Amino acid sequence: MSKRVFLTLFISLFMLLILSITAGIWVLVKPKSDQESESTFIGGAFILTDHNGQKITEKSFPGKFKILYFGYTFCPDICPTGMTIISEALDLLNDKSAYIKPIFITVDPKRDNVQVMAEYHRHFHPSFSNLTGTQHEIDHIAKLYKVYYKKSNPSEIKDYLLDHSSIMYVLSADGKYLTHFGPGATSAQIAAFFNREIH
Known part of the structure; x- marks a missing residue:
């Protein structure tokens, strides 16, 4: 050679x-995939109070998928629409809905106390847990889930509105972030996702 x-x-x-x-x-x-990366940075430990006055943490409802939605009861349109879409998705899932825990978290704890959240609970799917807390507790969980909210008319003392993000976060049965749905999501899309995940 x-x-x-x-x-x-x-x-x-x-x-x-x-x-x-x-x-x-x-x-x-x-680098990890977008979903793996997001699952690392979305969510965490919290403690809030539900519409029955019971303390709820990230460890509550073990073994169930969770769908978290942030809003407030005085919201004129976006929040009721989101709550209705989630309620309709649960109805579409029939028996599979038993494996899902829908959770509504207020970003307006000043007005949304336990009694107000209990009244709001009557208008949507009965499996919802409506959570409130102190301003500090709400600020904490909003930060964990990257939720934006701010008074849109701060000069108004009582009848103020809030600008806020409108995202539905889906967590696995062990509390890990799976995906999220934006404002354009339909009940059929949400139901289809859970039909694929729940066997």
């Missing part, structure tokens, strides 16, 4: 080795 051929083979094998090492390193350090 000539020196030239030997040198060519040596260079080829060396380049192949470098490529293999590079590929191996990329596999070890490659």
Whole structure:
């Protein structure tokens, strides 16, 4: 074998080795998928109070999928629409709805006390848990779920409105983030997702 051929083979094998090492390193350090990344940074420990006055934490309702929706009872349109869509999705799921816990969390604890949340509960699917808390507790869980909210007319003392994000967060039975639905989601889309997840 000539020196030239030997040198060519040596260079080829060396380049192949470098490529293999590079590929191996990329596999070890490659970024996680968007969903894996989001599941790491969305959610966490909290303690709130439901519409019956019972304390609820992230560990409540074990073994059930959770769908969390943030809003407030004085919301004129967006929140009732979202609550209705979730309620209709649960109706579409029939018996499978028993494996899902819908949770409504207020971003307006100043007005949405336990009594107000209990009254609001009467208008939507009975399996809902409506949660409230102190301003600090609400600020904490809103931060955990990256929820935006702000008074749209702060000059009004009583009849103020809130600008807020309108996202439905879906958690697995062990409390991990799975996905979310935006304002355009339909009850059929939500039901279809749970039909795929619940076997």
